[in-house]
Structures are given as structure tokens and as C-alpha cells.
Amino acid sequence: MTLERFVRNLPRLSRSSWTAWIPVLPVGLYGLLLSLPRQWRMETTGFDLGIFEQAVRGYAAGQLPVATLKGTGFDVLGDHFSPALALLAPFYRLFPSAQTLLVAQAVLFALSVPPVTGVAVELLGRARGVAVGSAYGLSWGVWRAELFDFHEVALAVPLVALAVAALVRGRHRAAVCWALPLLLVKEDQGLLVAGVGALVWWRGGRRLGAVAVLAAVAGTLLAVLVVVPAFNPDGHYDYGASAAWHGDPLARLLLPAVKWHTVALLLAPTLFVALRSPVCLLLVLPLAARFWTPNPTYWGCGQHYNAVLMPVLFLSLADGLARLPRRTGRLARWVPALALLLALDAAPVPDLAAPGDGVRAARHALAAIPDGATVAAANQLAPQLTGRCTVSLFPYLTYPDARGPLRRPVARWVAAVDRPGDFPVPEREQRAAQAALPAAGYRVAAVGGGVTVYEWTGGPGPGRAAGVIGDR
Structure with missing residues (x-):
């Protein structure tokens, strides 16, 4: 690109970039208003905000991430493989408080909005694209995570948004590069990495897709079979029993009805248009793993377990709308606005009551x-x-x-x-x-x-x- 052409295109590029950032401030502020007052009113808990603060505090001191809430000398790497938590250590060293983790989580969720909004603007236009991005930032999977203390999943959400945004744009190498760091956030994120690799392979990037899938499998097995047991005081991966094979596999995946309820609530904010996009297939492996486990905690819509699925859903919404036949164009024009209205209606009003x-x-x-x-x-x-x-x-x-x-x-x-x-x-x-x-x-x-x-x-x-x- 010549300098003259670059300068000529600069205003257009700048406007597109700034448009993608429009929802960031309100989404970030909303997250802070949901989470920080809970800490001020002593509504947070040791399981899990206290555990994560102890881990990050250890990293900030240049030591192992020991969480004495779990046990004397208990290294959290023996619970979950999440070394990416060390990225928060410099901020915690400056502001050593549990509130730092809550602020970091709100910021990370807000930073996942521009990739979603940017793709939506490119596919649907400025107004509808901003509506989709705003609906994502206010989606129930995100705010439920912010209402449940802090979790390492906050580090995964922007990476998922960047990886899936690149996938929708057809930038396979960028999609894989953004997805691979998920292996350092938590061992179960390998399922999303494998899904990205499988879609890249299906779209023609055979070698790149195969490498991503193999890296996901190898990284996950290394974490759960070697690294976590090495740090675990009992020498094993505590959550391995969830993957045990027993009973009717089909019934274990599909029953009870709460699992179908979760699937419906995941798709409803997109008015089920997300199903039009093949990117929506990225939901399959994470949901299958959660529904396979006998622990009902993972089946429902509470806590933080659905946050990483929200970027997938709303990028699938944008991609699905772009794929709709022309004869449905007038109807589809209102879908982003309806998605935003649904998100606003479901989002709770922050409780700003002062400590009593x-x-x-x-x-x-x-x-x-x-x-x-x-x-x-x-x-x-x-x-x-x-x-x-x-x-x-x-x-x-x-x-x-x-x-x-x-x-x-x-x-x-x-x-x-x-x-x-x-x-x-x-x-x-x-x-x-x-x-x-x-x-x-x-x-x-x-x-x-x-x-x-x-x-x-x-x-x-x-x-x-x-x-x-x-x-x-």
C-alpha cells in the first residue's frame, strides 16, 4: 500500500476502529457497578475470590500461587492449570486488594467487546453492529460471571472474542494464534481451541487446523495428566472423575431437562439466529463436557460457566444475520435492536446501596x-x-x-x-x-x-x- 493510499483510507479505518469501541465504557462501568459494591458490602466469598487473591498475591510476591484457603501450602496449579493468572500480578502489586481482581475482570470483559462489535459493524453496518456489540457486553453470561466474584475465565473471554472474530473474517492464522493462549488460562479451554482448529481444518486450512487440534489435545493432556498432578498434594487431577465413562452416554449428555433449558437460554438472546452460522459449532465441545459431568453445578446458567460462550454466540449472530437470504432482509434488520432490548431487559440493575x-x-x-x-x-x-x-x-x-x-x-x-x-x-x-x-x-x-x-x-x-x- 502506497503512502497516498494509506492516508486516503486512514479516516475510514479510524472511524471503524472507534465505532467498535463505543460500547466499551458503558459495559466496563456496568461490570464495576455490579461487582465492587458487593465487596464493599461484604457479599463476596473466599470460595472463590479469596482463593484467587491469594494466588495472584503469591505471583505478585515472586512466589508460587499458594492458596491457604485450600490447604497449607496448596498451590493452585494443583487445582487448575491457570498460569495466565500471573498476568494480573503487576497490577496487584500496585494495588494489593481483592478489589483489584474485580476491576481487572470488568476491564477484561469490556475489552472483549471491540472484536465482537467490529465484526458486527463490518457485516451489518454501524448502527446494527453497535447494537450487537452492546447486547453482547450486557448479555447474561457476562453479568452472571461478574456477580459471582472473580474467576480466571475473565482472561479467556477476550481471547475467545479475538479468535472467533478472526475466524468469522476468514483469518485462520490469526484465529489459531489468539486461541492457543487459552491453554494457559485453564485446562478446559482446550475444548475451544480444538473447536477453532476443527473449523479452520473444515474451511480448508488443513495443516493449520490439524496443528491447532493436536496442540489442544496435547496441551490439555499435559495439564491434567502431568502438570496439575505434579502440583497437587495428593498427586492427581481432582476433576478427572467427571470424565469417567458410566451409564448410558446419550442419556448422560441429554438428561435432565435443565441441560436443554441452558441451551435454549444461550440461544435465545440471539433470537436463535446464531444457529445460521457454522461458528456456533464452537459451543458443542464445551457444552458436551459440562453436560457429561455428573455434577449439576455445571449444567445450569449460574455462576461464570457461560461467559466464554457469549462471544461465540454474538459473533455467530452477526455472521448468521449476514448469511440470511435477501427476502428476509427487512425482518433481519430489526434483530440486533431486539437482541439489545432483550439484553437490557434481562440485565439486573446494579445495587449501589452503601454498606450498612x-x-x-x-x-x-x-x-x-x-x-x-x-x-x-x-x-x-x-x-x-x-x-x-x-x-x-x-x-x-x-x-x-x-x-x-x-x-x-x-x-x-x-x-x-x-x-x-x-x-x-x-x-x-x-x-x-x-x-x-x-x-x-x-x-x-x-x-x-x-x-x-x-x-x-x-x-x-x-x-x-x-x-x-x-x-x-
């Missing part, structure tokens, strides 16, 4: 715990302490199928709540553990807002309360 007196009293009680202390904290309190203390779970979560000895952290301080709930430890066990604290030498140090803080002052030893907090 109870929260302020609870924070005052937690302030009795000194920085750097070892604390056994209830799940609801852990992310309020993980930025300044060494925090384990109160009471310690035991694993019935653990192959090695139970690893119980020793805690000099305990932070318990009046209403503990049943996750991740049954409430009766939490109440029994709290009742055993005085006999183990713990005294009440502070009370407020439904929180009771204990300090060990002498007795059998910190953490020996009925063997549920820790052993020397």
Missing part, C-alpha cells in the same frame, strides 16, 4: 486482627482479610477422597459468623467448630455485625479445636 451499620460493625471487629496474622476465617469473611493476612478456611474443608494426610493450617485468630450457611462446609460442622474454640484456648477478641473474632491466648495450642482448624 452491620457491615461497618463487622469491619470494626475484623480490624482487631493484626496485619500478617494467621487467620481461620468463615467463607463470607475471607476476601476481607486475604489481602493482609494468611487466611485459611474456618472450619477447614476436608476432602473425603483425599489420598494423602489432611493438611490443616494453624491459625492464631478465628473470624466466624453468626449465620454461616452450608457452603463450603455444612453449617452444623461450622457451629460445632465454633463451640469448641474456648476449650482450645481461644477467647473472644471482638464482636460486631454478626461477626465474632477469637484470639488464641493459651491452651492445647492454636488450631486444635476438635481437630477442625489445624494441627501442629
Whole structure:
């Protein structure tokens, strides 16, 4: 391209680029308004915001990503293969707080919007393209993830958006290059990488597609069979049982009805037009893996499990609209606007209520715990302490199928709540553990807002309360 031609095209390129970024600010701001007030009101949890903060805190200190909420010396690489979390370490080093992770997640989700919007603008025009991009940014899969603390999937979403956008444009090499880093985000992302490779192969990029599929298979097997077991205290991949072969495979994939409900809710925001695009086939492997597992947590629409599917769906919507026959053009013209209206209707209004007196009293009680202390904290309190203390779970979560000895952290301080709930430890066990604290030498140090803080002052030893907090 000559300099004269480049300069002549520059205004057009600039307008297209800026158009793709139009929804970014409102989407990012919406994500922040959903997530940050929850931390301020103490509505976040140790499982999983506290765990991820401990991991990133380890990386920021130049150490292994140890999460003491999972166990003494528990390296999160022994739970899931997610070394990409280290990318957040420089930001956490500057702003060492759980809020940094929530801000990073909102920013990452917002940065996934321009690839979707850019493709939609190219295929549908400026107004309809911005509508599709905005509908994606406000889609339920994204905001449900932001309402459920922080997860490493936030790092995957922009990569998926960039890979699938390149795939829709026919840029196969770029699609594979954007997809391969997904293998460093989490081991299950290999399914999406394999799907991208399969579509590249099907579209004629035989060698490139085959390389991508082989890399996905090799990377996933290496992670779950070698790397994760090497870091896991029990020497195995904890989630391997989900892939076990038993029962009728067809029934396991298709039943119960909640799985069909999830599929319908995934396609509904696109008014089912996404099915017109072959890119929609990228949903098959991730959904099949989730529906195969016997754990119903993965089947539904809650938490963060559908966030990575949203870029696929809305890029498929743009591609599907472009593929519709001309006779349906007038009807299709309104689909982006309807998709945006559906997204706006489903999106929750952010709760901006300020922390009440109870929260302020609870924070005052937690302030009795000194920085750097070892604390056994209830799940609801852990992310309020993980930025300044060494925090384990109160009471310690035991694993019935653990192959090695139970690893119980020793805690000099305990932070318990009046209403503990049943996750991740049954409430009766939490109440029994709290009742055993005085006999183990713990005294009440502070009370407020439904929180009771204990300090060990002498007795059998910190953490020996009925063997549920820790052993020397």
C-alpha cells in the first residue's frame, strides 16, 4: 500500500476502529457497578475470590500461587492449570486488594467487546453492529460471571472474542494464534481451541487446523495428566472423575431437562439466529463436557460457566444475520435492536446501596486482627482479610477422597459468623467448630455485625479445636 493510499483510507479505518469501541465504557462501568459494591458490602466469598487473591498475591510476591484457603501450602496449579493468572500480578502489586481482581475482570470483559462489535459493524453496518456489540457486553453470561466474584475465565473471554472474530473474517492464522493462549488460562479451554482448529481444518486450512487440534489435545493432556498432578498434594487431577465413562452416554449428555433449558437460554438472546452460522459449532465441545459431568453445578446458567460462550454466540449472530437470504432482509434488520432490548431487559440493575451499620460493625471487629496474622476465617469473611493476612478456611474443608494426610493450617485468630450457611462446609460442622474454640484456648477478641473474632491466648495450642482448624 502506497503512502497516498494509506492516508486516503486512514479516516475510514479510524472511524471503524472507534465505532467498535463505543460500547466499551458503558459495559466496563456496568461490570464495576455490579461487582465492587458487593465487596464493599461484604457479599463476596473466599470460595472463590479469596482463593484467587491469594494466588495472584503469591505471583505478585515472586512466589508460587499458594492458596491457604485450600490447604497449607496448596498451590493452585494443583487445582487448575491457570498460569495466565500471573498476568494480573503487576497490577496487584500496585494495588494489593481483592478489589483489584474485580476491576481487572470488568476491564477484561469490556475489552472483549471491540472484536465482537467490529465484526458486527463490518457485516451489518454501524448502527446494527453497535447494537450487537452492546447486547453482547450486557448479555447474561457476562453479568452472571461478574456477580459471582472473580474467576480466571475473565482472561479467556477476550481471547475467545479475538479468535472467533478472526475466524468469522476468514483469518485462520490469526484465529489459531489468539486461541492457543487459552491453554494457559485453564485446562478446559482446550475444548475451544480444538473447536477453532476443527473449523479452520473444515474451511480448508488443513495443516493449520490439524496443528491447532493436536496442540489442544496435547496441551490439555499435559495439564491434567502431568502438570496439575505434579502440583497437587495428593498427586492427581481432582476433576478427572467427571470424565469417567458410566451409564448410558446419550442419556448422560441429554438428561435432565435443565441441560436443554441452558441451551435454549444461550440461544435465545440471539433470537436463535446464531444457529445460521457454522461458528456456533464452537459451543458443542464445551457444552458436551459440562453436560457429561455428573455434577449439576455445571449444567445450569449460574455462576461464570457461560461467559466464554457469549462471544461465540454474538459473533455467530452477526455472521448468521449476514448469511440470511435477501427476502428476509427487512425482518433481519430489526434483530440486533431486539437482541439489545432483550439484553437490557434481562440485565439486573446494579445495587449501589452503601454498606450498612452491620457491615461497618463487622469491619470494626475484623480490624482487631493484626496485619500478617494467621487467620481461620468463615467463607463470607475471607476476601476481607486475604489481602493482609494468611487466611485459611474456618472450619477447614476436608476432602473425603483425599489420598494423602489432611493438611490443616494453624491459625492464631478465628473470624466466624453468626449465620454461616452450608457452603463450603455444612453449617452444623461450622457451629460445632465454633463451640469448641474456648476449650482450645481461644477467647473472644471482638464482636460486631454478626461477626465474632477469637484470639488464641493459651491452651492445647492454636488450631486444635476438635481437630477442625489445624494441627501442629
